Amino acid sequence: MRDFIFKRIAAIIIPFICIYGFYVILHGASAAGGSFAGGIILGLAAIVFSTIYGLKKGKKKFPEKVLFCIESYGTLFYGIIGMIGIINGAPFLANKLAGIDLGIPGTLTSGGLIGLLGLGVGIRVANTLLILFFTMEGADS
């Protein structure tokens, strides 16, 4: 898979796949989609990169230490955002009860904490896909 045509077409196409993945994640509150589907699209972009340019370059761009760090501390990020509710005197993971401005429905920043939580879960899903791919690809060596 070290063909010249493959490499040039991937270099053109991969940025657009990444933009589409972030679009689906960030517009989860106002359009169809959501963080799980967007995270899968982001992970696929990274997998396409490391399939076409070789596993060594892929592991250089996404180091395994960073991947395992995100995988281990991802849920902690979710919990820390949930603590905002307790600090403001409302239940854990509260959104409207904690007095957060919900914004105008339909815009990018609507929904209060939902955008932050969605971004975290999306990056987490992409990360999981990458770890699975690297582990299964390197299992035979």
Add this chain to the structure above:
Amino acid sequence: MELIVADYWIMVLLFILVVASLAIYFIKDLLHAVIVYGVYSLIMALVWLQMNTPDIAITEAAAGICVTILMMLVVFRTNRKEEE
């Protein structure tokens, strides 16, 4: 109960679904079976779209077509290396 155009459309889709899932059983070559599984996932995504659930259609198209086939191909490649 009167049938509209969407009903006939979904009948065609379900028929292709049955044919594809039978074909996965009868095809002997593993690579061809995986490709037919991609056809199955694509038709399933269209069925979700017919039922007015675009969320699940996007997820099915991304997870069913791309991720499952990619993981199966990786497993085939590692198996072939061991056999040689």
Add this chain to the structure above:
Amino acid sequence: MKIKNILVLLIVLLTTFGILLAVAELPPYGMDDNPIHNQVSERYINESLDDTGTLNMVTGIVFDYRAYDTMFETIVLFTATLAVVVTLKPFKKEEVDE
């Protein structure tokens, strides 16, 4: 051998008949007076825009009403990844000995 095949065919046909009987009892798809359209879905449809501020109702339910579920779903993802890594990742022999 042949009697066994006929027996298997009979069991499969009987099971298919039972499943088709159960499916025939279901209400038609998308009708207004189906039993799933009770007060729960009514409450979500009417008040989720005020409660969460999202146009997409699915995201509102997943990240606001059912935020605990999503949190532990990420833990399920972590556990599945951990199982795959522990099973398939090749460890070097010196690391095991130490």
